[in-house]
Amino acid sequence: MSDRTDLVDVLARLSFLVQGTLSDLAAEHGLSLAQVRLGGILRDHEPTMNELGQHLGLDKSSVSGLVDRAERRGLVVRRPSTSDRRVVHVIITAEGRALAEQVGAAFADQVETLTANLTATDRRALVRAAGRILIT
Amino acid sequence: MSDRTDLVDVLARLSFLVQGTLSDLAAEHGLSLAQVRLGGILRDHEPTMNELGQHLGLDKSSVSGLVDRAERRGLVVRRPSTSDRRVVHVIITAEGRALAEQVGAAFADQVETLTANLTATDRRALVRAAGRILIT
DNA sequence: TATTGTTATACTCTATAACTATA
DNA sequence: TATAGTTATAGAGTATAACAATA
Numbered sequence: 001m002s003d004r005t006d007l008v009d010v011l012a013r014l015s016f017l018v019q020g021t022l023s024d025l026a027a028e029h030g031l032s033l034a035q036v037r038l039g040g041i042l043r044d045h046e047p048t049m050n051e052l053g054q055h056l057g058l059d060k061s062s063v064s065g066l067v068d069r070a071e072r073r074g075l076v077v078r079r080p081s082t083s084d085r086r087v088v089h090v091i092i093t094a095e096g097r098a099l100a101e102q103v104g105a106a107f108a109d110q111v112e113t114l115t116a117n118l119t120a121t122d123r124r125a126l127v128r129a130a131g132r133i134l135i136t
Numbered sequence: 137m138s139d140r141t142d143l144v145d146v147l148a149r150l151s152f153l154v155q156g157t158l159s160d161l162a163a164e165h166g167l168s169l170a171q172v173r174l175g176g177i178l179r180d181h182e183p184t185m186n187e188l189g190q191h192l193g194l195d196k197s198s199v200s201g202l203v204d205r206a207e208r209r210g211l212v213v214r215r216p217s218t219s220d221r222r223v224v225h226v227i228i229t230a231e232g233r234a235l236a237e238q239v240g241a242a243f244a245d246q247v248e249t250l251t252a253n254l255t256a257t258d259r260r261a262l263v264r265a266a267g268r269i270l271i272t
Numbered sequence: 273t274a275t276t277g278t279t280a281t282a283c284t285c286t287a288t289a290a291c292t293a294t295a
Numbered sequence: 296t297a298t299a300g301t302t303a304t305a306g307a308g309t310a311t312a313a314c315a316a317t318a
Contacts, residue, residue: 008247010266015154086299111144125261130146222276
């Protein structure tokens with residue numbers, strides 16, 4: 001099998017493994033993958049609904065629903081903009097932040113387990129190669 | 137930032153990038169990610185519903201729905217087992233196979249684009265490191 | 273009794289289209 | 296008119312629980 005096929009295959013399988021891991025961890029904390037992504041963004045930002053849609057690659061109506069469900073569960077709140085009354089900012093609550101941090105820590109642990117067989121050189125090479133892909 | 141954090145971050149982001157790419161390609165062909173996964177398995181196997189659930193990590197009721205929708209679109213057929221009348225095998229149709237192959241080829245092209253900046257050494261290192269993770 | 277698969281039900285996620293309020 | 300966001304609606308995907316058929 002060619003190196004090209006190997007690379008395609010390995011990237012697809014790795015992505016399913018990582019997403020599956022993240023999805024399982026989210027479920028253990030009563031969250032969906034989408035809610036975890038949301039929390040990951042809100043940990044460092046207070047975006048508008050519009051900006052959230054751009055970050056997540058979702059339609060504005062999808063963002064409305066996502067934020068609705070998160071708000072209903074007390075994970076986020078909506079805060080009207082003071083400068084433009086059409087605009088709404090989304091803010092993570094203390095509870096939402098705590099959950100996001102728990103899932104983040106659990107994910108880091110899982111990655112540690114998954115990469116236990118890698119040498120330090122492997123890890124550096126992986127971070128370097130993946131980083132180059134992500135720049136695009 | 138520590139190497140450990142880098143690795144966690146890079147794996148998460150890479151998985152979202154690859155899954156997003158695959159999901160977009162699937163959508164361009166009128167398919168969902170789940171249907172593409174299904175097609176990927178059925179290209180090489182004729183599993184029972186039960187086996188399919190294990191491969192995909194889904195409940196049997198979820199598999200029923202997934203196969204229902206694929207069958208309704210002419211991508212797969214159900215074939216009763218001859219040896220055990222409780223069992224159903226899932227078979228990909230010619231149309232389903234053609235679609236799966238189109239998406240697979242488009243994905244390979246996209247990976248080629250995404251990894252255009254990688255040196256041959258980077259690629260080998262990535263395949264090696266990812267392979268070691270996947271063994272687990 | 274145990275296993276295989278389906279069905280009923282409920283929820284999340286997503287998009288399109290129509291709408292409201294504001295700029 | 297254009298933009299930000301919501302709502303109505305529809306469909307895919309998923310799980311739990313109850314069920315039917317077969318082993």
